[in-house]
Amino acid sequence: MSMNRTVRLVKRPAPGLVSSVSFEIRDEPVAEPGDGEFRMRAEYVSLDPAMRGWVNEGKSYVPPVALGDVMRAFSAGTVEASNHPEFRVGDKVVGLFGVQTHAISDGRGVQRVDTDIAPLQSWIGGLGMPGLTAYFGLLRVGEAKAGDTVVVSAASGAVGSLVGQIAKLKGCRAVGIAGGPEKCRALIEVDGFDAAVDYKAGDLGAQLDKACPDGIDVDFENVGGEILDTILPRMNTFGRIAVCGLISAYTATSVPPGPVNLRYVLTQRLKMQGLIVFDFARDNAVALADLGAWVKEGKLKLREDVREGGVDAFVETLNLLYTGGNFGKLSLKV
Numbered sequence: 001m002s003m004n005r006t007v008r009l010v011k012r013p014a015p016g017l018v019s020s021v022s023f024e025i026r027d028e029p030v031a032e033p034g035d036g037e038f039r040m041r042a043e044y045v046s047l048d049p050a051m052r053g054w055v056n057e058g059k060s061y062v063p064p065v066a067l068g069d070v071m072r073a074f075s076a077g078t079v080e081a082s083n084h085p086e087f088r089v090g091d092k093v094v095g096l097f098g099v100q101t102h103a104i105s106d107g108r109g110v111q112r113v114d115t116d117i118a119p120l121q122s123w124i125g126g127l128g129m130p131g132l133t134a135y136f137g138l139l140r141v142g143e144a145k146a147g148d149t150v151v152v153s154a155a156s157g158a159v160g161s162l163v164g165q166i167a168k169l170k171g172c173r174a175v176g177i178a179g180g181p182e183k184c185r186a187l188i189e190v191d192g193f194d195a196a197v198d199y200k201a202g203d204l205g206a207q208l209d210k211a212c213p214d215g216i217d218v219d220f221e222n223v224g225g226e227i228l229d230t231i232l233p234r235m236n237t238f239g240r241i242a243v244c245g246l247i248s249a250y251t252a253t254s255v256p257p258g259p260v261n262l263r264y265v266l267t268q269r270l271k272m273q274g275l276i277v278f279d280f281a282r283d284n285a286v287a288l289a290d291l292g293a294w295v296k297e298g299k300l301k302l303r304e305d306v307r308e309g310g311v312d313a314f315v316e317t318l319n320l321l322y323t324g325g326n327f328g329k330l331s332l333k334v
């Protein structure tokens with residue numbers, strides 16, 4: 001009998017990185033799809049910073065993963081059995097199938113994807129949730145327009161790399177903040193950013209002043225903490241801050257300091273708005289038409305960091321996101 005290898009949440013983690021005591025890896029019999037259902041075989045499981053929040057109790061934009069449930073995750077794979085009128089065996093699909101090798105689905109929230117446009121793993125990356133986040137966050141929330149200076153933190157990652165590239169396509173000056181010389185070099189040489197700032201090299205403020213001689217019009221904030229605080233005084237009047245993520249706080253073991261420079265929101269009349277990509281879902285087709293065309297034309301490069309080890313490697317691979325160990329969209333080949 002073929003088996004489904006699953007990763008289930010069994011214990012809420014203490015603050016900090018996740019550890020294997022919170023998860024149980026089990027082999028379970030592969031289920032047969034019922035009427036109106038299909039079964040997919042996962043090929044790539046997406047690892048996303050938000051996962052650290054999904055396993056915590058408390059108010060958020062989605063309910064926490066329940067104890068005993070398969071860990072929530074996007075994954076991409078192939079339909080291998082179907083009683084669903086719209087999904088055929090062999091279809092390539094992406095959805096919230098969880099950290100497991102096989103999943104049963106009724107098709108809700110599942111997208112069939114075209115691997116002629118880009119390989120399957122890109123549909124959980126640049127043509128998936130991170131790509132949509134960059135697109136809507138920059139253009140709808142950040143309201144970036146030609147001539148703006150756009151700063152993005154966690155710039156070499158899944159979302160950040162695309163924010164900079166889309167900013168360039170829209171005629172903006174793109175400045176990325178990343179950790180270390182290798183990532184910073186790639187921002188300029190591969191992604192085409194105008195400038196890169198290494199937050200690990202010290203004096204972030206002076207580096208930003210040099211990289212943004214005309215100030216900052218749009219901050220695409222992925223990190224928060226000291227990075228946000230250093231950006232705030234450098235924002236231009238009527239600038240926009242799209243708060244996409246606060247990754248510096250996700251694994252904090254003490255209460256992170258609030259932004260001390262919040263007064264610039266007042267004095268510079270800034271607009272600061274949180275964004276959750278799912279709020280824009282009704283326009284996903286519009287965004288995907290642009291993103292897909294840019295990928296096909298070679299105008300958008302997708303940096304992917306695909307790791308081996310299957311679902312067993314979930315915990316150690318996820319933690320790479322909070323320590324800067326990934327370089328591009330992180331996923332597990334399963």
Ligand SMILES: NC(=O)c1ccc[n+]([C@@H]2O[C@H](COP(=O)([O-])OP(=O)(O)OC[C@H]3O[C@@H](n4cnc5c(N)ncnc54)[C@H](OP(=O)(O)O)[C@@H]3O)[C@@H](O)[C@H]2O)c1
Pocket residue numbers: 048049050129130133154155156157158159160177178179180183222223243244245246247248249275276277278320321322323324325326327328329330
């Ligand atoms: N709101 C939404 O709907 C939505 C959707 C998707 C993603 N997001 C958010 O977008 C952000 C980026 O996500 P992603 O999937 O693209 O991840 P990613 O950028 O591919 O990977 C995370 C990166 O964050 C950086 N980082 C981690 N801890 C840091 C710290 N303490 N200080 C500075 N940088 C740190 C690391 O890069 P360095 O090596 O440069 O430090 C790491 O490689 C996250 O905050 C995530 O929560 C939000």
